[in-house]
Amino acid sequence: MAIQVYNTLTRKMEEFEPLHGNRVNMFVCGVTPYDYTHLGHAKTYIAFDTIAKYLRYRGYSVFYIQNVTDVDDHLINRSKETGESEAELAEKFFKLFIEDMTALGMDSVNLYAYATEHVPEIVEQIEGLIKKGYAYESNGSVYFEVGKFSEFGKLSKQVLEKLRPGARVEVDENKRNPEDFALWKAEKPGEPTWDSPWGKGRPGWHIEDTAIAMAYFGEQYDIHGGATELIFPHHESEVAQAEALTGKKPFVKYWLHTGVLNVKGEKMSKSLNNFWRVQEALEEYEPDVLRFFLVNAHYRSPVDYTDEVLEEAKQGYERLVETVQNVRFALKMQAKDERTSEDDEVDKAVKEVMQKFEESMDNDFNTREAISHLFTFSTKVNAALSKGLTRESLEGVLKAYRTIGDVLGLFKKGIEKEDVVDGLMEFLVEMREKAREEKNFEVSDEIRDRLAKIGILLEDTKDGPRWKKR
RNA sequence: GCCCGGGUGACAGAGCGGCUAACGUGACCGACUGCAGAUCGGUUUUUUGGGGGUUCGACUCCCUCCCCGGGCACCA
Structure with missing residues (x-):
């Protein structure tokens, strides 16, 4: 059975077939490192980390890129507040992001691509768009003319005309139409700039993703991930830029979006000031518990964060870890020499849990369901444990936990040997x-x-x- | 106003056109134990937001209404 994925572009489940055989090119919108990482960010990155790990487990060669938006309004504003340069801020918070995410077990990214290191590619793309008539220069800035791309809205299912009422489009007399978006922003005093055919300036928000992706993947690639909040306008604009430029469709074959993390029914975000830094969360909970909490939900579901829910995750996760420790203890103290029917039962349970794990993960990376099988497995293992098992059976059980744990990013602590x-x-x-x-x-x-x-x-x-x- | 999700037990949260509506947390009972802990077995509440339709049969498909969340040019 092939992997099924839910594609935002078609709003359907589709069989996963990469464009180039075994190779999977995957791009996930990374951070703008101007502040601390919060649990909402973690939810998305842990989801795609798990997806990358599972694809590799299934034998795909995954090239996973995350971009780093190291030039943008947030960074510029923060820099004005703190006096640190944009580059210093970006370096500092990117480093913290990596620390936080590493603590949570994110280690699947092959390349972190900085926007500022891809300015030539960005400029080249913008030139291409102007040449093709999709973009125009105006007072040193360059804008994408949305109306020229007839399929604009196909990813987010928006109709351009109906977007206008209620929209808070920035008023800018340089634009031909309010919905046009900036590809290149002309120099403003005190801002970092790069040279371009249109004078000094800096890249717009959406262009770095397409420039970076095309630089490494070519004109089309397999998976683009991000949170649902990015579907419009960000991902919609990416589609427009890329497909306008190359004429190749679709730019991205599978668009995957994660549900956001909510607090008391509202999205966790910096602007609502209801966020919880990963660092703070790590002070109260084991990293594994936090990761378990995040993967114990389907990646597309929004998750409501409360103390109760986190406490529940802690209890549940400890039950699984306890089982692993029970097995390790049995291995040390009471492994039997002779096989009994208990061993047969356990061997069967191992096969079953591996098979069900794959079935669940094949079904649009349903980690929640996969974990439910792990609980059922644990109950069986614990029951058999009281009757005694052979070394082979016990090791088989540990191997199952290790394999599943490696994909989900769990059980590192429970399985490794204790110290001196x-x-x-x-x-x-x-x-x-x-x-x-x-x-x-x-x-x-x-x-x-x-x-x-x-x-x-x-x-x-x-x-x-x-x-x-x- | 428009687009996209979602409404299932005390809580959290899956799945499926027909099978005991999973798994977990909580609570309770029992086994085990010097006690504790862990573990096991069992019990606990749901006619799946309201109404209508399709069907032999709907929690599942369709329509409609209500409620909640996300997006509508900042954002993971």
């Missing part, structure tokens, strides 16, 4: 066991309580005591 604290803990556990044998529960409980205070949980099981970091 092991020896020390062994000693403490032994001492406590002695006390328990002597029914000296005062001492045994004190050891456990003190450990609990430093975040180590000690549990007595029928196969002996075990400990874990909270």
